[in-house]
Amino acid sequence: MLEPKIVFALAAVLFSVGLYGVLSRGNLVLLLMSLELMLNAANVALVGVARYWAGMGGAADDFSRAHSGQFFTLMVMAVAAAEVGVGLAIIVAVFRRKHTSAADLATELKH
Amino acid sequence: MLLAEANTPVTDWIYTLVFMAVFVTTLMAGLWVVIARDVIRAGVSLFICLSGVAGIYFFLNAQFLAVVQIMVYVGGTTVLILFGVMLTNRAPVLTSRRATDRTLAGWLATVIVAAPLFVILVGRDLMEKKDVKTANGWFTMKEAAAQAPINTVALGDALLTSYILPFEIASLVLLVALVGSAYLARRREDESGIEGRLS
Numbered sequence: 001m002l003e004p005k006i007v008f009a010l011a012a013v014l015f016s017v018g019l020y021g022v023l024s025r026g027n028l029v030l031l032l033m034s035l036e037l038m039l040n041a042a043n044v045a046l047v048g049v050a051r052y053w054a055g056m057g058g059a060a061d062d063f064s065r066a067h068s069g070q071f072f073t074l075m076v077m078a079v080a081a082a083e084v085g086v087g088l089a090i091i092v093a094v095f096r097r098k099h100t101s102a103a104d105l106a107t108e109l110k111h
Numbered sequence: 112m113l114l115a116e117a118n119t120p121v122t123d124w125i126y127t128l129v130f131m132a133v134f135v136t137t138l139m140a141g142l143w144v145v146i147a148r149d150v151i152r153a154g155v156s157l158f159i160c161l162s163g164v165a166g167i168y169f170f171l172n173a174q175f176l177a178v179v180q181i182m183v184y185v186g187g188t189t190v191l192i193l194f195g196v197m198l199t200n201r202a203p204v205l206t207s208r209r210a211t212d213r214t215l216a217g218w219l220a221t222v223i224v225a226a227p228l229f230v231i232l233v234g235r236d237l238m239e240k241k242d243v244k245t246a247n248g249w250f251t252m253k254e255a256a257a258q259a260p261i262n263t264v265a266l267g268d269a270l271l272t273s274y275i276l277p278f279e280i281a282s283l284v285l286l287v288a289l290v291g292s293a294y295l296a297r298r299r300e301d302e303s304g305i306e307g308r309l310s
Contacts, residue, residue: 005232006134007167007171008232009229009232010134010137010138010167012225012228012229012232013138013141013225014137014138014141014160015224015225015228016221016224016225016228017141017142017144017145017221018141018144018145019217019220019221019224019225020145020217020218020220020221021144021145021217022217023213023216023217023220023221024145024213024214024216024217024218025145026213027150028199029150029154029192029195029196029199029200030150030153032192032195033144033153033154033157033192034144034145036157036161036184036188036192037141037144037145037157037160040160040161040164040184043164043180044164044167044168047167047168047171047173047176048171050171050173051171051172051173067265067266067269070173070175070176070266071266071269071270071274071277073173073176074176074179074270074281075277075281077179077180077183077184078281078282078284078285079281079284080183080184080188081183081187081188081285081288082284082285082287082288082289083288084188084191084192085191085288085289085292086288086291086292086295088191088192088194088195088292088296089291089292089293089294089295089296090295091195091199092195092198092199092295092296093295093296095198095199096298101199101200
């Protein structure tokens with residue numbers, strides 16, 4: 001049977017890797033990819049918690065406990081889909097204007 | 112899980128083997144997303160990583176979420192990102208530029224965030240001087256969790272009864288995001304973009 005700590009370790013590694021990617025990559029598309037990695041790490045942790053929380057005692061409450069984690073994951077997926085759509089539209093708009101997808105070069109709002 | 116319920120040594124062994132394969136694939140693909148210098152390669156390894164996460168969902172008894180993961184992430188998001196790569200990289204060599212100071216800052220922040228996570232995960236077992244293989248929750252559970260009452264029918268019921276409001280709000284968010292992204296990415300008349308010059 002699958003054990004909880006392995007799942008959480010996977011989530012932790014994926015989250016750290018994604019964080020490193022967000023902070024160190026210069027390309028906007030690569031940045032978005034690393035962001036997806038972080039969101040997925042959080043999802044893995046949520047589903048893992050839902051799986052192991054559900055089996056622990058208390059008969060009446062089992063239903064909502066088992067599903068709250070999975071429901072959270074569904075919501076995160078919906079928001080992530082929206083985020084990718086808007087993010088890519090922004091990246092395409094930036095590329096149209098500046099002919100580059102380097103994150104360092106979009107500096108109009110800096111002073 | 113059918114295999115887990117069968118509970119013979121052979122099926123247990125196959126179960127563990129398949130899980131380790133999915134686990135390692137997910138991990139390596141996730142690492143490669145950040146390591147790869149080529150944007151397309153990073154996109155493809157993201158594809159593999161997200162598929163692996165779907166496999167993990169199957170193992171976690173979340174079959175519906177696994178299918179949703181494959182449809183939304185693997186089928187939608189990855190394709191969208193690859194479209195983005197193709198739309199925004201006109202140079203023949205699709206490499207990303209990397210600044211050294213940014214890499215250093217990335218390492219620093221990652222260590223600051225990751226270290227507590229792993230201290231929490233591993234630290235307590237180490238402090239109690241337990242071997243990882245016998246420690247609770249890594250490879251064995253002292254109290255085996257009962258089979259969770261998770262199935263797709265119950266999840267659907269929950270979505271349309273207790274969680275109906277967030278469900279509807281999510282659909283609204285998706286609609287707004289759709290309209291917004293179409294508005295953002297539209298071609299403007301006054302813009303001298305590459306598309307304008309080509310046509």
